[in-house]
Amino acid sequence: MKITKLLPITLALLLGATGVYAAGGADAQSQDTAVYTLNLADYLRIATETEPNASDVSYGTEYSSATIDTAMTGVFKVISNNRTQDFYLVGTCPTAAGTTKCLYGADGDCKNLKMVFTKIDVPPAATAVTNITGGSPTTGENPDAIAFPLTITPNREDGPDESLSATWDTDKIKYTMNNGIETFTCTVSGSNEAQTFSTHDTDGQYQATLTMTETAL
């Protein structure tokens, strides 16, 4: 027997021993598979895309009203790959207690509400703020605290569909959205809310802070 005949026989026997041998024939075959799996981790990024500007305030006749000269606008950007993502918009202003929640008066879709500003150098008592956010302010009870209208305009920049929902949650806005990219333009402008500005409000700088956050502060 020639050695050239021995080699293929030997190879055939070896293949048979592996257990995955497939002999020749019309439907014979051999195969193996790799199943690749990659895990895409959760991602959430909240950033301030545009810092709000400051503005002077003009007084009405006999110090009867306060009007913001230049609308103050800030923009938040939220990026998420989660199928359902919750996050919150919280407003705070300085008070003798540290800070106090200062948003109130939201409408049904939380696009129009009010925000209280307080004096920075000598912050008022927290009650000056709660007097306003409670919904029935009286000027004598909220010294150095002034409320202005706040409008929020969401805009879908990327994502499979528009799925944003906004609900009022005690003292803040709760947002829920599908994966995507959303911006929120927050603008404070116009004149003071009734019963929140008077000679009880001394001259100086007033401040309020908006915070977009993953956790309910």
Place this chain on the structure above:
Amino acid sequence: MKNNNLIKSLILITTVLIGTVQAYGYAEVEQSVTTDVQPSVAISKITSQETGSINPANGVNTGLSASFKLQTNGTDEDYDFIVTSSILSMDGGEVSAYGQNGCLLFGNTTSLPTVTAIENARIGGNENRNVIAYPLTMGITNPMSVGFTNSTQYGDCWAVKVNNGTEGTLTQTVGQTPVVNTYSVGQDEAGAYRATVTFTAVSK
């Protein structure tokens, strides 16, 4: 008498020896053995890294690969050696997971992509929600060769030619950087993404 016996014995032994030699010589014949060896083949995965993770900030994955051992005494006329792939869609079942230049498409296993999204990723578009494509490279030991092709019989596949080789190792490596336009943090949901690759020898 003793001497006669010795002589007779010697003669007898000589005769037996001669007789044996003669008998062997007569038994020698020409023999021919014929064996029909069928082509045979074996494919087995020998090493692999089949799981990893994706950085959601940029879509870069941690690296995947697999090596397959191919043994055969058959030829390219006996078998088609092909590497096919599949991805599960929401509305079309399993479809090919190959895109341009043989890149590999991964689909979200919870929120299955549509066939439309898969087809979009296949051509490098940017409307491919829950599909992420990565480059795929194939290497194989000499004298075998491998290349990406579109076969009328198998569709998109990587085709291996053994080129009369009997044993080789096919190594496939999934690139770490996603194909341009196929990863978007806003479009691709968090979760597991999967692609299946199968190396098959098909008898002709």
